Amino acid sequence: MENKKIGIVIDNDFASKNNPPYPRPIFASYENPNRIKIILNYFEKINLFEDKRLIKLSPLIIEDKIIELAHSRYYIDSIKRLSSLGSGLIGDEVFITKDTFNLAKKAIGGAIRAVESVIKNDVNQSFALIRPPGHHALREMGSGLCIFNNIANAILYLREELKYDKKIAIVDIDDHFGDGIAQYFYCNPNVLYFSVHEFDFVEGELGFPDELGEGEGLGKNINFPVPAGVSDNEFLEFFDILDPILREYQPDLIIIAAGFDMYFDDPIGNSNLTSISYFNFTERILKIADEVCEGKIAFILEGGYSLIGLPFCVHAIIKALLNEKHERLSFENLEFSNKSKREEINKIKNLLITLLMDYWSL
Numbered sequence: 001m002e003n004k005k006i007g008i009v010i011d012n013d014f015a016s017k018n019n020p021p022y023p024r025p026i027f028a029s030y031e032n033p034n035r036i037k038i039i040l041n042y043f044e045k046i047n048l049f050e051d052k053r054l055i056k057l058s059p060l061i062i063e064d065k066i067i068e069l070a071h072s073r074y075y076i077d078s079i080k081r082l083s084s085l086g087s088g089l090i091g092d093e094v095f096i097t098k099d100t101f102n103l104a105k106k107a108i109g110g111a112i113r114a115v116e117s118v119i120k121n122d123v124n125q126s127f128a129l130i131r132p133p134g135h136h137a138l139r140e141m142g143s144g145l146c147i148f149n150n151i152a153n154a155i156l157y158l159r160e161e162l163k164y165d166k167k168i169a170i171v172d173i174d175d176h177f178g179d180g181i182a183q184y185f186y187c188n189p190n191v192l193y194f195s196v197h198e199f200d201f202v203e204g205e206l207g208f209p210d211e212l213g214e215g216e217g218l219g220k221n222i223n224f225p226v227p228a229g230v231s232d233n234e235f236l237e238f239f240d241i242l243d244p245i246l247r248e249y250q251p252d253l254i255i256i257a258a259g260f261d262m263y264f265d266d267p268i269g270n271s272n273l274t275s276i277s278y279f280n281f282t283e284r285i286l287k288i289a290d291e292v293c294e295g296k297i298a299f300i301l302e303g304g305y306s307l308i309g310l311p312f313c314v315h316a317i318i319k320a321l322l323n324e325k326h327e328r329l330s331f332e333n334l335e336f337s338n339k340s341k342r343e344e345i346n347k348i349k350n351l352l353i354t355l356l357m358d359y360w361s362l
């Protein structure tokens with residue numbers, strides 16, 4: 001543990017640029033620079049970076065052709081053109097400012113740095129504190145506050161530029177289904193995508209358990225939808241499926257699509273998690289990673305819009321990676337609905353076991 005190294009990808013632009021042009025409380029305005037600024041402010045206040053086990057990393061500087069690994073030239077040029085005009089809207093919620101193209105490009109570079117530093121053994125684990133998020137972004141279209149698909153682009157970079165052909169598992173704990181990531185790797189047996197998400201919300205039309213992948217990728221797209229209002233008591237039930245599958249799949253790298261919009265205070269998620277869930281999640285996934293892939297995990301920030309919760313949730317993950325303790329914060333000791341969601345979650349679990357039995361020893 002003394003030699004442990006955790007890379008944190010940071011860049012001040014993420015904490016200052018691409019301010020939404022709308023007044024609050026419009027949905028899109030939640031994806032703003034304060035999300036990163038508040039985390040960095042907190043880390044500075046507690047002198048986190050005095051811990052020599054934490055290594056500050058910068059996003060890789062990339063050329064446009066790297067973005068083309070994941071997105072069409074037309075779409076890339078559209079974002080560039082709208083950014084040069086200074087404003088625009090993709091769909092009904094993806095805002096464009098003069099900074100959007102450069103910041104979204106930098107976010108891809110941040111995700112690449114996080115995965116690259118782990119597979120090259122520069123660090124044991126990494127966390128990319130980047131924005132805008134990426135898991136909804138499609139090859140030809142931004143969606144759900146996402147411009148470019150940071151995780152998909154980073155994986156395609158590993159494949160094309162670094163000739164890394166080993167198996168990768170993505171675990172997505174954002175409140176919403178990562179339809180973008182799912183579409184990139186739906187037929188790909190070398191990328192397993194496991195998403196736990198709230199299923200009766202905006203993205204609820206996709207992300208059902210029977211979307212299992214296609215062709216050689218069958219059984220390697222796994223959706224674990226949970227009901228609204230899930231709490232710390234039952235959130236981690238999905239490990240009953242995830243744990244045996246990861247041990248059987250034996251990935252060489254685990255990427256976490258680290259969204260924090262299941263936090264109880266999140267303005268756009270309807271879940272009731274506290275920082276304890278993110279700490280416990282990390283302990284569980286680290287134990288599996290230590291056993292199957294020498295602990296290689298890269299966390300990539302996705303959603304999460306509670307400016308109160310974000311610093312503590314990210315810190316809780318870092319504490320778990322450092323094998324430190326974490327207790328629920330005093331302001332998180334609230335009375336949530338005491339109606340357990342366990343019964344509904346058990347139904348999903350049993351359905352998934354039935355659906356996945358042909359592909360995994362569950």
Ligand SMILES: [Zn+2]
Pocket residue numbers: 174175176259261303304
């Ligand atoms: Zn989300």
